[in-house]
Amino acid sequence: MPNPLSSTPLPATVPVCPVRGSVIYPTMVQHIDASRALSIKAIEAALNGDKVILIVSQRDKDVDDPQGADLYDVGTACNVLRVRKNPDGTVQMLVAATARVRVTRYERGEYLTAAVEALETEPGDPVELRALTRELREKFETVAQGGRIGAESVQAIQSKEDPGEMADHIAFHLDFKLEDKQAVLEAVRLTDRVRRVLTLLDTEQEVQAVQARIRAQVKEEIDKNQREYYLREQMKVIQKELQGGDDGDEGDEAEAFRAKIEALGLPAEVKKEVDREVNRLARMHPDAAEASVIRTYLTWMTELPWNVRSEDRLDVGEAAHILDEDHYGLEKVKDRVLEFLAVRRLRRERAERGELDAAEVNKGPILVFTGPPGVGKTSIAQSIAKSLGRKYVRIALGGARDESDIRGHRRTYIGAMPGRIIQGIRTAGTKNPVILLDEVDKLGTSYQGDPSAALLEVLDPAQNQHFTDHYLGVPFDLSEVMFIATANYPEQIPPALMDRMEVIEFSSYIEQEKLEIAKRYLLPRQLTANGLKANQLSFTDAALERLISHYTREAGVRNLEREIGTVARKVARRIATGEVKRVKVTDKELDRYLGQPRFVPESEGQEDKVGVSTGMFYTPVGGDILFVETSVMPGKGLVLTGQLGDVMKESARAALTYAKSNAERFHLDRDRIENSEIHIHVPAGAIPKEGPSAGGAMVTSLISALSGIPVRHDVAMTGEMTLTGRYLPIGGLKEKVLGARRAGIKHIIMPKANEGDLRDIPLHLRSSMRFHPCETVDQVLDVALVGGLKALETPRGPAAGAAETAPPPAKRRTSRRSPGASA
Ligand SMILES: Nc1ncnc2c1ncn2[C@@H]1O[C@H](COP(=O)(O)OP(=O)(O)OP(=O)(O)O)[C@@H](O)[C@H]1O
Ligand SMILES: [Mg+2]
Structure with missing residues (x-):
């Protein structure tokens, strides 16, 4: 390139065009855009004069209207080659940089001018320079491979013969700080200049290495995610191909499970298992038998409330x-x-x-x-x-x-x-x-x-x-x-x-409780269930009481509710057909809806009988009464029938022994006892009557049969006896009493030792029945037999005791009984 400087000598003062953020070096041809009045005026002055202008960098690029002190002292003298005014008033100028110059003094008028002197380049030590130059070429080549400089510029730089020029161009093209670029401009000795650029290249090389490392890490991260994504996508495509190119919903099925599972917040252990199954499903042909097994499993897993709970009301x-x-x-x-x-x-x-x-x-x-x-x-x-x-x-x-x-x-x-x-x-x-x-x-x-x-x-x-x-x-x-x-x-x-x-x-309900439950809960419930309004059906208390005692016999209220439901249904029908508007059910009308009573309380219409006593038993499904019957006939020995358990059989023997040992006192004929077949029967369905609590009832029945004195039908008894006639405690008193009460019994004979259990029985019930705590069998007989112990101990005419007593068959009872009862 011809050096324009050689043809135009450097004037002593030149107009100054300050630039921001860049430095230009000699031998470069550059466009410079000027928009500040200060710069435009300077350009005009140069055009009107020697066509030489000084390009110099501002120390601080943010200063808008710089004074001399705001500019560096070393700049570049340039020949103005061409100037073009843009329509917006800015100016574009093409310059050829000719020389490094030092400013000795700035002056500010309408524009800045500077008194300048040329800076002559010094070569420095030639051997050192050669070594540095070689180093510079090599380093530049490696840095250039980083790809930060365009290929054309790289070639232009590599083709430079002059090390100074080469250093200048490198400094210009690389992304160095302004101070560093300025320092390169100010370096007059070549060895210094090249060394400076080498240092800068070194740093650049390091920066590039770090950058490369970061890039690699980022890429690796992305790659991992992408890899999985690609693989999955590929799998979908493969599956689609295998299924003959249809929609490929199945791949999405696994995805859908994945999404659901993410939302569940499963514990790690569970998540692992579920993930494994989802992955298996994703790999599987959707029609495979195994796939449907996994699908069912995953459906279960995703539908369980792993983390769903309701808030407790703790009020x-x-x-x-x-x-x-x-x-x-x-x-x-x-x-x-x-x-x-x-x-x-x-x-x-x-x-x-x-x-x-x-x-x-x-x-x-x-x-x-x-x-x-x-x-x-x-x-x-x-x-x-x-x-x-x-x-x-x-x-x-x-x-x-x-x-x-x-x-x-x-x-x-x-x-x-x-x-x-x-x-x-x-x-x-x-x-x-x-x-x-x-x-x-x-x-x-x-x-x-x-x-x-x-x-x-x-x-x-x-x-x-x-x-x-x-x-x-x-x-x-x-x-x-x-x-x-x-x-x-x-x-x-x-x-x-x-x-x-x-x-x-939970214990059985007594009648009053059932009445209350029926009135307050069961009836309203059945009204709703049968579409009736409260004023359309009502029961009198007497009707409900009869319903309870004659149509149900249960510990709970299930049948009661059912019977009320039956009445409600029938009433609903009558109302629906317009026959009546509302119904009040009285006790007389019950059979109209429910037919004949299904249960008649045992004691009702019954009479005192010889040889028949009333015992009590309980099962887990409620208490009830049973009858013990004894007949004395010609023959020999003790015969026991009815489902008598071993314990009951022993009780029967004990009763017989007691009768024999008290024969004198009770005026019983000992010979007759020896020469008769004594038959004790407990006619109570299929209850294996284990549990020693029917001793009292047996001894009463037996002695009544032997003595001919009837037993009171309104008395029920529970308790066990010893051979010597003591009356011993039993269990389940409450349920037994409730059962007896349901059966219409008024008097309860019980062991004195059980008196404490009476506390469990509701007071109003206790006051509506009489309890007879006994310590001895004599006391039991006193209450149970018509006429009491006195009747027994009074000598009777031979006819009384001698008659063969065979009680009329006791009325069979229809109550529900379950196994496991104890009498
Ligand atoms: N105290 C009560 N108050 C109101 N309703 C009652 C009461 N006791 C029972 N019921 C009603 O009686 C019906 C039968 O009760 P439930 O089914 O709970 O009996 P259960 O004790 O579970 O019997 P099971 O041992 O045969 O299962 C239910 O409709 C229940 O609402
Ligand atoms: Mg239940």
Whole structure:
């Protein structure tokens, strides 16, 4: 390139055009845009004069109207080659840089001028220069490979012969700081200049290396994500191809499961298992048998409430209100539930203050409700759930015989399913429902393992946090579930289970209670059920009482509710056909709706009989009375019939011995006793009458038969006797009394030792019956026989005792009886 400087000598003063943020070096030809008046004026001055202008950098590019002090002292003298005015008033100028110059003085008029002197380049040590130059070429080449400079510029720079020029161009093209570029301009000695640029290149090289490393890391990260994405996409395509190019919904199926699973917030252990199955599903042909197994499994897993719970209502007052709304009486049960709530509430408050472990809040006893059928065990459990604000699920355990009923089948079985507990949880849809384990006493066992063992794990607070259903294969936390169990026969609950539970006994209802329940709960419920309004059907109290005593005989109120329902249905029909507008049912009208009474109270219309006494028994389904009949006929020995258990047989022998040893006093004919067949019969269906409590009834029946003195029909007795005539205590007094009362009995003979049990019997009932606590068999006979002990101890005419006594057959009773009774 011709050096224009050689042709134009440098004037002593030149106009100055300040530039911001860049430095130009000699031998370069550059466009410069000027918009500031200061610069435009300077350009005009140069054009009008020597066409030489000084390009110099501002120390601070933000200064708009720079003075001399704002500019560096070293700049570049340029020849102005061309100037073009833009329409917006700015000016574009093409310059050729000619020389490094030092400014000795700036002056400011309309524009800046500078007094300048040329800076002559010094070569420095030639050997050093050569070495530096070689180094410069090499380093530049590596830096250029970083790709920051355009290929053309790289070539132009590499073709430079002059090391100074080369250094200048490198400095110009690379992204150095302004001070560094200015320093290169100011470096007059070549060796210095090259060394400076080498240092800059070094730094640049390092920066590039770091940059490359960062880029690589980022790329790796992206690659990993992308790889998975690509693979999955590829798999979808492959699957689509295999299925003959149809829509490929199946690939999305796995995706859909993935999305659901993400939303569940599963524990890590569970998540791992589920993820594994989803991945298997994604790889599988959708029609494969295995795929449908996995699909069912994943559906189960995604539908379980892993993290869904309902908020407990721990307001004790509110809960009490709800319990009362649904159930009459049952005070013990309601109290227990309210205590439970109160404890739970205190615990939660303590846990909130950090005084108690959160896991402890849920710990509580497992309640088991025991008692006869129809007394509200199942239905109050439902109210408990309602009062707690929890979901309610009932799990019927009757007939559960295998472990898998509770814990499910392993997935390897065809048609495998989770067990009843997990099924219940899914039905509830929350992880803290009230689960009613209905009829725990009906659990069976089989060779397939014992379901009660699995239930143990379910109920044990120490273990149920990790309850593992075979089907799920992963633990599900049951610790927040409130379990309630029910049973008719608590003795039949496996002992290990019973051990973990707190028993709450429900007893039979007496008539008054049934009346109240019928009026307040059953009738309104049946009205609603049959579409009747409250004013369309009513019962008189007498009608309900008759309904209770003549149409039902039960411990609970289930049949009562059914009978009321029957009446309501029939009334509904009459109203619907327009026959009547409203109906009030009286006791006289009951048979119009319900037909003949099904039960007649035992004592009603009955008379005092010789040889027939009334005993009492109870079963878990309620108490009742039974008759003991004795007949004395020619023959020999003691004959016992009716389903008499061993204990009852012993009682019969004891009674006979007592009669013999007191024959004198009671005026009984000893010879006749020896020479007769004495037949004792307990005509009470299929009850194996175990349990030593019919001794009193037997001895009364026997002595009545032998003496010919009738037994009072309104007296029922319970109690066991010794050979010496003491009267001993028995169990189940309350249920027996309630049963006797249902049968219309007015007098109860009971062992004195059982007097304490009377406290359990409601007061109004106690006052409507008479209780005769006895310590001896004599006292029993005194109450039970017509005329009392006196009649027995008074000598009778031979006819009285000698007559063959065969009692008329006692009226058979139709009450329901279950096995397991004790008399
Ligand atoms: N105290 C009561 N107040 C109101 N209704 C009652 C009461 N006791 C029982 N019932 C009603 O009687 C019916 C039968 O009760 P439930 O089914 O709970 O009996 P259960 O004790 O579970 O009997 P089982 O042992 O046969 O299962 C239900 O409709 C229930 O609402
Ligand atoms: Mg029930």
